[in-house]
Amino acid sequence: MLKFFIFIFTIIYFFFIIWQHFVFGFYNIFTLTLFYFILIIFMIEKIFKKKKFLSFKAKQIIIFISFIIFIDIFMNIFDDKKKDNDVSFIGKNLTLKDFTNFEKLNGLGYFLYDGKYNLDISVYKFGKIDEQYSAVYTIKNNRRVMTSEKNTQSCPDTLLLGGSHSFGQALMDELTLQSMLSENGMNVMNFSVPGYGLLKNYLNMRLNYKKLEQCRPKMIIYRFIPDHINRDNGKSFFNPYGSHLRSNEGQFEIINHSKSKFEQFKYSIFLYLPTRFFYYANNPRAEFSIQLIAQSLSKYWFYTDSDISGSLFLLNELKNLWDGFLNQTKLILLIDTSIDHVPKKYLKNIENIKGITVIIAPTEKNFKKWGDKNCQNNRYQTKFIKYETHPTDCFNKYYIKKLKELKLIK
Numbered sequence: 001m002l003k004f005f006i007f008i009f010t011i012i013y014f015f016f017i018i019w020q021h022f023v024f025g026f027y028n029i030f031t032l033t034l035f036y037f038i039l040i041i042f043m044i045e046k047i048f049k050k051k052k053f054l055s056f057k058a059k060q061i062i063i064f065i066s067f068i069i070f071i072d073i074f075m076n077i078f079d080d081k082k083k084d085n086d087v088s089f090i091g092k093n094l095t096l097k098d099f100t101n102f103e104k105l106n107g108l109g110y111f112l113y114d115g116k117y118n119l120d121i122s123v124y125k126f127g128k129i130d131e132q133y134s135a136v137y138t139i140k141n142n143r144r145v146m147t148s149e150k151n152t153q154s155c156p157d158t159l160l161l162g163g164s165h166s167f168g169q170a171l172m173d174e175l176t177l178q179s180m181l182s183e184n185g186m187n188v189m190n191f192s193v194p195g196y197g198l199l200k201n202y203l204n205m206r207l208n209y210k211k212l213e214q215c216r217p218k219m220i221i222y223r224f225i226p227d228h229i230n231r232d233n234g235k236s237f238f239n240p241y242g243s244h245l246r247s248n249e250g251q252f253e254i255i256n257h258s259k260s261k262f263e264q265f266k267y268s269i270f271l272y273l274p275t276r277f278f279y280y281a282n283n284p285r286a287e288f289s290i291q292l293i294a295q296s297l298s299k300y301w302f303y304t305d306s307d308i309s310g311s312l313f314l315l316n317e318l319k320n321l322w323d324g325f326l327n328q329t330k331l332i333l334l335i336d337t338s339i340d341h342v343p344k345k346y347l348k349n350i351e352n353i354k355g356i357t358v359i360i361a362p363t364e365k366n367f368k369k370w371g372d373k374n375c376q377n378n379r380y381q382t383k384f385i386k387y388e389t390h391p392t393d394c395f396n397k398y399y400i401k402k403l404k405e406l407k408l409i410k
Contacts, residue, residue: 006040027285031072034065068289075288087130087387091121096195099139102241106207107256108200109242111142112193119170123387131386133170142204143190146173146182155215156189161201161318162223163231164194165336165391175393177223180400184409186219197231198222198314199245199254216328219408220318223334226303226342232314233307234271240264244271245310252313274301303343312346316353330408331356334399336383336391338363359402361395370398 017032041058045051054062099117100110116138123131138145144167160166160178167190168176178190191201201222230236234244234255243256244267257267278301280286281294319329333350335342339360350358361367364383371381371394380392403409 006043010036010040021280027280027283027287029280030287030290031069034069038062038065072287072289086126088124089121089387090124092118093121094119094137099137104241104258107203107241107243107254107258108142108207109239109257110195112139112144114140121170121388133385133388135168135170135172138173142193144168144176144178144192145190146176146179155217156187157218158186158188159205159217159220160188160190160192160223161198161220162192163196163225163228164192165225166190166192166221166223166334167194169194169390170385170388171390171393171396175396177221177391177396177399180396181221181409184400184404186409192223195231195237197228197236198224198311199232199243202314202318203243203254218328219330219332221332221334222315222318223336225337226346229303229307229311229343229346230275232311234267235275235302235307238272238276240268245314247306247310252310278302303346305345308343308345308349312349312353315350315356332403332408333358335360336395337361357406357408359399359406361398367395367398374398374401 013036014033017029020026021029041054041062045054045058094117096110099113099115101113103109103111116136118134118136120134121132122129138147158181160181166177168178173179178188181188191204193200193204196204227236232245234242239257241258243254245252246255255263255267257264278294278298281290282298286294315331315333318331331353333356335358339347350356361383362370367383368381371378371383375381375394375397378392378394378397380394382392383395384390385392400409
């Protein structure tokens with residue numbers, strides 16, 4: 001009876017603290033859990049065992065837990081990183097839920113609705129405007145299209161892959177990499193969607209554009225960030241109708257979560273929940289003690305050898321999407337992230353992919369020097385938009401220049 005009562009009480013309590021975290025945004029789940037353990041000890045000792053005084057072992061445990069709580073509260077008060085810098089976002093901010101719907105059949109997880117969508121944000125810091133940005137997205141057939149594009153032939157010569165970076169998040173059409181490629185004579189089909197990794201790009205192409213089997217695109221450009229590895233392997237945000245890669249004796253297969261309730265259950269318990277724990281614990285606002293634990297354990301969860309091999313397998317499979325497809329096509333990998341943050345195994349094994357060209361962006365410090373020289377007429381001279389943390393038009397201009405230097409575009 002005691003075990004059953006504690007179990008039910010624990011379930012109710014944890015639902016409560018998780019609810020308050022998602023509703024109010026308080027990063028105090030671990031601290032509240034520690035307080036809960038103290039409460040359970042008192043309940044067991046006082047109510048169920050009917051002891052007048054706590055046992056010596058119970059006192060030791062309570063002192064130890066109290067010490068951790070004290071350290072966490074102390075660090076929370078005096079850690080400058082946790083202090084609010086009074087930044088607020090005002091305006092129409094587009095989240096995925098505003099222009100997406102679930103896609104259950106093909107493993108994409110979600111797709112973009114057709115239509116036009118406006119983003120218009122003003123960022124205030126200490127009561128004054130510190131940044132403003134706006135964009136209009138035109139969506140058709142689960143991809144962003146440029147309203148100014150004149151070249152509309154059915155067979156593209158350039159396929160653009162990736163997530164929000166190559167989608168052009170927070171940028172007007174003319175400032176995106178897609179538009180700049182078009183201005184240089186390329187007919188671009190952009191399969192990039194915010195939140196997608198390479199797996200979703202692969203499925204998106206396979207689902208919607210089988211007509212490409214009659215085409216011979218000149219280039220596939222894949223804009224990579226390390227989190228794509230997590231997305232390919234189911235270690236990202238909650239996507240119950242999506243898919244992930246699974247390794248089976250060195251071979252990889254695509255697992256669609258929607259195919260069975262059992263697959264959804266396995267994904268939720270063995271992939272999403274551990275990922276959610278690490279995302280919470282690694283957040284700068286999380287408790288100091290849980291951050292220490294997460295930092296030591298994260299390396300065993302994210303970017304494992306199997307995860308990296310799966311994403312590289314997909315990259316190598318792009319040219320095999322259709323029979324006889326793209327024998328003359330050039331595969332170009334753009335790495336937006338600083339090379340220090342890209343798994344070394346990923347960088348090393350890229351060399352084994354035949355016919356790939358890799359362009360690695362410089363560090364933000366070195367890029368600023370390039371931007372000051374080459375983007376004087378652009379709004380930004382940095383790699384990423386302030387607060388938005390997505391590529392600037394200057395960053396896109398950098399890639400265009402590199403592609404020209406390599407004679408991949410005219």
